[in-house]
Amino acid sequence: MDDVQIKEMVRARYGSIAATSEADCCAPSSCCGPQATVHDKARRMGYTEAELAAVPEGANLGLGCGNPQAIAAMQLGEVVVDLGSGAGFDCFLAARQVGDTGHVIGVDMTHEMLKKARDNAVSIRAGNIEFRLGELEHLPIADNTADVVISNCVINLVPDKEQVLREAFRVLKSGGRLAVSDVINIAPLPAELRADPALLCGCVAGAAPAERIEAWLSEAGFVDVRVTRNVEGREMVESWAYGRGVENYIASAMVEARKPERVYNVLFLCTGNSARSILAEVLIGHWGKGRFNGYSAGSFPKGAVHPLALEELERHHLSTTGLRSKSWNEFARPGAPVMDLVFTVCDQAAGEACPVWPGNPVTAHWGVPDPAAVDGTEGEQRKAFHVAYLALENRIKIFVALPIDRLDRLAIKQKVDEIGRLGACRNRSCHDFGC
Numbered sequence: 001m002d003d004v005q006i007k008e009m010v011r012a013r014y015g016s017i018a019a020t021s022e023a024d025c026c027a028p029s030s031c032c033g034p035q036a037t038v039h040d041k042a043r044r045m046g047y048t049e050a051e052l053a054a055v056p057e058g059a060n061l062g063l064g065c066g067n068p069q070a071i072a073a074m075q076l077g078e079v080v081v082d083l084g085s086g087a088g089f090d091c092f093l094a095a096r097q098v099g100d101t102g103h104v105i106g107v108d109m110t111h112e113m114l115k116k117a118r119d120n121a122v123s124i125r126a127g128n129i130e131f132r133l134g135e136l137e138h139l140p141i142a143d144n145t146a147d148v149v150i151s152n153c154v155i156n157l158v159p160d161k162e163q164v165l166r167e168a169f170r171v172l173k174s175g176g177r178l179a180v181s182d183v184i185n186i187a188p189l190p191a192e193l194r195a196d197p198a199l200l201c202g203c204v205a206g207a208a209p210a211e212r213i214e215a216w217l218s219e220a221g222f223v224d225v226r227v228t229r230n231v232e233g234r235e236m237v238e239s240w241a242y243g244r245g246v247e248n249y250i251a252s253a254m255v256e257a258r259k260p261e262r263v264y265n266v267l268f269l270c271t272g273n274s275a276r277s278i279l280a281e282v283l284i285g286h287w288g289k290g291r292f293n294g295y296s297a298g299s300f301p302k303g304a305v306h307p308l309a310l311e312e313l314e315r316h317h318l319s320t321t322g323l324r325s326k327s328w329n330e331f332a333r334p335g336a337p338v339m340d341l342v343f344t345v346c347d348q349a350a351g352e353a354c355p356v357w358p359g360n361p362v363t364a365h366w367g368v369p370d371p372a373a374v375d376g377t378e379g380e381q382r383k384a385f386h387v388a389y390l391a392l393e394n395r396i397k398i399f400v401a402l403p404i405d406r407l408d409r410l411a412i413k414q415k416v417d418e419i420g421r422l423g424a425c426r427n428r429s430c431h432d433f434g435c
């Protein structure tokens, strides 16, 4: 089954649940074994009687697998986005927490769910909630909108989970938080369970391991990433497919992460701005994943980016669109982006009198031998570019892993100087290329 077919199956399944208010369990319609009411299930997930009494009748379809409200710490006036809002259960609770000055946006791709959620909102005259039709992979929400993104037992259903997490990052404001309840995979699923379409729609077969979720979150740019398994959820998971042992392969979990407070502007300087500084500009954008904006410039720009620099970047599938060789004066003018950090990557630029950078950035020297200066065969020149690439990538990976939000200026300066003192060639593949 391909991704489109999986999504259609999920939509049909939840459409029928919404239309019939059949709400046996998150998992296949064939659950047997002791059945708890949706109310009891929600109580076991940690929702209080007062919360359950406050939501409109029919909003709780018993489709969650935990309680994202418990970790979201919502405040009055905040904007909350609920991914896969179903009939609106968590949205109605969030609306109470954020009050009239706050706002809640539920997104769901299933028309029948959306209708149910909207009818529920009308029934209680909720003024601070809206439900939008949309897919989590392409959220119908502007950048930097939400203080909190919540979700309850949904992301496991989406084939491209990585894209959902990137979208969550995009719609969060700086410093915003992700508070998700979902299922995770804890052991490889036997083929028989993996191939069961009912278990795919039923929050079992699509679950990803915690380590992959953590890696996707970090790659999307999140920090303070944490996936915590909820051991008490075992009974609930078991009830989704009694007798089939699914509780041995998946578990309920809470997923927490934060979009960093601020995005740092980093400028790489060289003389010609055609090779090393260009590589660094692209590498920091790639490894910094939304936390760092990369820029580069030269004291005497060559006017064109070296073709081997472009070739090296393309070989690593990094975009070279819009790269150009530019003067450092561009970044010293009024209206230019204010730099937080400025690194010189060639010895000559480090020795020159720089313009005065607005914002008083932290500076350091990260010297790397000039690959464009290698006078040899084409193969030797390519090797030199590759070595420069690896040397810069090595430093940049260490740099972006620093807890920079929590370091003061002096500590940042110490760390970036230390990184600058690192040998350019520290890994095996670099040695393979002869440095």
Ligand SMILES: C[S@@+](CC[C@H](N)C(=O)[O-])C[C@H]1O[C@@H](n2cnc3c(N)ncnc32)[C@H](O)[C@@H]1O
Residues within 6 Å of the ligand: 007, 010, 011, 014, 015, 026, 060, 061, 062, 063, 064, 065, 083, 084, 085, 086, 087, 088, 089, 090, 107, 108, 109, 110, 113, 134, 135, 136, 137, 151, 152, 153, 154, 157, 158, 203
């Ligand atoms: C298990 S239900 C959970 C509903 C709700 N969070 C709750 O706890 O009651 C999953 C919901 O996610 C929605 N959904 C699944 N995949 C989606 C996607 N790719 N984009 C938008 N909604 C999706 C389904 O339509 C369904 O309403």
